[in-house]
Amino acid sequence: MDSTVESTGTEGKTWGGGNKPLNASYGKMMMWFFIVSDALTFSGFLAAYGFSRFKFIKEWPIADEVFTHVPFLHGQELPMIYVAFMTFILIMSSVTMVLAVDAGHHMNKAKVTFYMFLTIIGGAIFVGSQAWEWATFIQGDYGAVQTKGGNILQFGEYVTVDGEEKFKRISIDDFAVAQKGDRAQHERKNGLWFVTEGSLPPYSVNEIYTGLAANDNIRVRTQIINEEGEKTVLSRAESLQQIKDNGKLVVKGANLHVNEYGTSLFADFFFFITGFHGFHVFSGVVINIIIFFNVILGTYERRGSYEMVEKVGLYWHFVDLVWVFVFTFFYLV
Amino acid sequence: MAHEHKLEIFRGLWKFKSNTQKIWGVLAFLTLITAIEVGLGIYKAELPDFFVASFLGLKVLNWIFIILTIVKAYYITWDFMHMRDETKALRRMVVWTTVFLICYLMFILLQEGGYVYDIYFTNDPLIKRDF
Numbered sequence: 506m507d508s509t510v511e512s513t514g515t516e517g518k519t520w521g522g523g524n525k526p527l528n529a530s531y532g533k534m535m536m537w538f539f540i541v542s543d544a545l546t547f548s549g550f551l552a553a554y555g556f557s558r559f560k561f562i563k564e565w566p567i568a569d570e571v572f573t574h575v576p577f578l579h580g581q582e583l584p585m586i587y588v589a590f591m592t593f594i595l596i597m598s599s600v601t602m603v604l605a606v607d608a609g610h611h612m613n614k615a616k617v618t619f620y621m622f623l624t625i626i627g628g629a630i631f632v633g634s635q636a637w638e639w640a641t642f643i644q645g646d647y648g649a650v651q652t653k654g655g656n657i658l659q660f661g662e663y664v665t666v667d668g669e670e671k672f673k674r675i676s677i678d679d680f681a682v683a684q685k686g687d688r689a690q691h692e693r694k695n696g697l698w699f700v701t702e703g704s705l706p707p708y709s710v711n712e713i714y715t716g717l718a719a720n721d722n723i724r725v726r727t728q729i730i731n732e733e734g735e736k737t738v739l740s741r742a743e744s745l746q747q748i749k750d751n752g753k754l755v756v757k758g759a760n761l762h763v764n765e766y767g768t769s770l771f772a773d774f775f776f777f778i779t780g781f782h783g784f785h786v787f788s789g790v791v792i793n794i795i796i797f798f799n800v801i802l803g804t805y806e807r808r809g810s811y812e813m814v815e816k817v818g819l820y821w822h823f824v825d826l827v828w829v830f831v832f833t834f835f836y837l838v
Numbered sequence: 839m840a841h842e843h844k845l846e847i848f849r850g851l852w853k854f855k856s857n858t859q860k861i862w863g864v865l866a867f868l869t870l871i872t873a874i875e876v877g878l879g880i881y882k883a884e885l886p887d888f889f890v891a892s893f894l895g896l897k898v899l900n901w902i903f904i905i906l907t908i909v910k911a912y913y914i915t916w917d918f919m920h921m922r923d924e925t926k927a928l929r930r931m932v933v934w935t936t937v938f939l940i941c942y943l944m945f946i947l948l949q950e951g952g953y954v955y956d957i958y959f960t961n962d963p964l965i966k967r968d969f
Binding site for chain 2: 507526527529534539540545548549552555559563569585588589593596597600734750815822825829830832833836837838
């Protein structure tokens with residue numbers, strides 16, 4: 506550098522470039538700036554989520570009833586367990602990352618390699634878990650009927666467990682009665698050529714209504730939350746009335762248009778925010794892999810500083826930090 | 839380049855011998871907080887009335903969740919991201935800016951959401967929702 510750059514006479518002065526004004530290197534400071542802007546992006550999303558939730562405060566889906574599945578434990582309702590596991594995995598990978606940074610400060614190449622490897626594994630497990638969570642959410646479990654006004658009507662019955670009356674959900678698969686004369690899915694090979702439509706719902710509203718009328722125990726549950734913090738269950742007569750008058754579409758699972766768990770905005774925000782976070786984790790894993798190979802190749806050993814690991818570490822911790830908030834606002838509150 | 843770490847958390851209540859030990863200590867603390875959150879989340883329905891009471895527009899339980907989250911965020915930033923070891927100026931530049939803007943955004947949007955709710959759920963005969 507000395508041979509190519511003329512002396513400017515400002516060396517050593519605070520803002521002259523002669524020293525580091527905030528005692529942080531350029532790269533680290535820029536990573537912090539990026540993190541600030543990214544934090545504001547995420548808080549924008551979460552604030553929008555909060556807006557919609559406050560708008561529909563009396564009918565927002567109850568997270569404990571939506572996210573109840575754990576892999577390999579089919580049919581059991583275990584709210585929170587799986588997300589808690591995911592959170593722990595991500596915090597754990599944050600720990601291995603900070604251990605890698607620490608090892609880097611001691612110029613210990615073997616340890617940096619090992620901890621970076623563990624971090625990548627943790628990140629991969631997290632992304633995989635999120636994919637599973639999405640798949641379960643998209644597939645849905647009980648199914649519901651959407652009304653003309655876009656409200657969701659779910660089904661269930663009262664059962665007595667340990668002397669306590671409880672509302673237990675029933676899947677539409679268990680009571681819908683097949684009817685004749687239902688329309689078939691339009692394919693591009695018949696009718697209007699080369700025009701297709703999306704897959705039809707599993708049942709028609711008529712099939713659901715017939716099934717509901719045939720089973721005296723089944724009741725409809727609306728999305729309105731009552732004073733006890735539970736969704737309102739209608740009487741038998743009201744149930745039949747609602748489905749007959751207002752039922753429009755049978756919904757199973759969730760996508761960007763419909764959502765069997767309640768307000769469709771809930772699914773939209775779920776996909777958008779956890780998706781955006783998942784994208785961050787994914788890119789974090791990719792960057793970690795690049796750095797991992799650089800560590801193995803000895804790039805930072807030759808450079809004499811493992812600061813690059815520290816910078817990636819900042820990003821990785823940030824991803825963990827965001828998850829802490831997503832976890833709170835989607836699953837806890 | 840020396841890497842000086844401040845080796846105490848909780849304002850000096852818990853001191854560590856090395857940076858590695860501090861990391862494990864912070865992990866233990868974060869895990870404890872997560873466990874409390876999950877426990878409260880699972881036994882939400884059986885909690886005493888105190889938790890369900892409303893405080894400043896939110897349930898006490900939700901305030902607890904939010905505060906615990908901020909505590910977690912603090913320790914992730916301060917110890918994992920080494921904010922504790924940065925200069926005061928950098929720390930304030932990052933934290934104060936973010937905190938201020940987020941508080942502002944949250945206030946505006948939540949206030950507005952509550953307002954829209956009030957409009958929607960009045961018994962106005964011109965607004966029909968249950969159909």
